[in-house]
Amino acid sequence: MAEKAHEKTVEIFTDGACSGNPGPGGWAALLRYQDHEKTISGSSPRTTNNQMELTAVVEALKALKEPSRVVLYTDSLYLQKGMSEWIHKWKKNGWKTSDKRPVKNRELWEALDRLAQRHRVEWRWIEGHAGHRENEICDALARAAIPKGAGPPDA
Numbered sequence: 001m002a003e004k005a006h007e008k009t010v011e012i013f014t015d016g017a018c019s020g021n022p023g024p025g026g027w028a029a030l031l032r033y034q035d036h037e038k039t040i041s042g043s044s045p046r047t048t049n050n051q052m053e054l055t056a057v058v059e060a061l062k063a064l065k066e067p068s069r070v071v072l073y074t075d076s077l078y079l080q081k082g083m084s085e086w087i088h089k090w091k092k093n094g095w096k097t098s099d100k101r102p103v104k105n106r107e108l109w110e111a112l113d114r115l116a117q118r119h120r121v122e123w124r125w126i127e128g129h130a131g132h133r134e135n136e137i138c139d140a141l142a143r144a145a146i147p148k149g150a151g152p153p154d155a
Contacts, residue, residue, distance in 0.1 A: 007120070008033060008068040012060045015075060015128070015138035016052025019146050025052040026145030028138040029060035038063070039137065041145040052142065053079050054108040061115035070121045075128030075135055084123045087113060 011032040018025040025048070028041035040063060044052070053076040061070070074080050087109060090096070095103045103109060126132055128139065 008066070009071065010064060010068045011071050011073070011134075012057070013073045013134035013138050014053070014056035014060055014079075015135060015142045016049055016054070016056050017139065017142040017146060018047060018049040018052055022046055022048045024147045025049065026142040026147075027052040027056035027059065028141030028145060029056050029063075030134050030137055031060055031063060032134075039141055041141040043145040043147050045147050048105075050076070050078050051105055051108060054105055054112055056138070056142070058108060058111050058115060061112070061119065061121075064119065067118050068120075070119045071124060072121055073124050073126050073134065075126055077125055080123045080125040082109065083112065083116065083121070 013030040013032075014028070016025065016027045024043065024045050026041060026043045028039065031038045031040070040059060042055070042059060044055070047055075053074065057072065057074070057079065060072075064070070089098070090103045090109070091113075095106050097103055126135055128135055
């Protein structure tokens with residue numbers, strides 16, 4: 001696709017974390033436009049790692065004030081493949097997987113799909129815990145956002 005002259009290019013880095021799966025979780029995103037960076041993060045008392053990965057991107061895209069070209073970096077193949085490959089088939093098949101089961105986290109996928117349609121998003125996978133500066137920042141913020149004491153009671 002040809003880039004529009006007035007279109008901003010924003011880089012977004014995201015990560016999600018969970019203490020237990022399911023359990024309390026946190027998410028984080030780092031948004032970069034030119035040399036400006038902004039971080040956002042949040043949490044959920046009971047969630048899954050995949051839900052936090054998806055929530056990080058939903059919240060990051062919500063934070064964009066105008067339609068943009070987005071290069072989104074994630075260490076989640078579930079997210080990257082879901083948005084670049086699987087979602088088209090899921091929608092065509094009435095939100096069913098190839099084995100006819102309901103798609104997990106459908107509400108988050110639908111929200112992500114709606115938000116992504118406002119932008120031109122390139123979904124890039126990066127290896128997690130490999131010293132990638134922005135991924136390490138998001139990982140630390142997501143872990144720090146996990147609600148303390150919200151986990152399952154000790155057995």
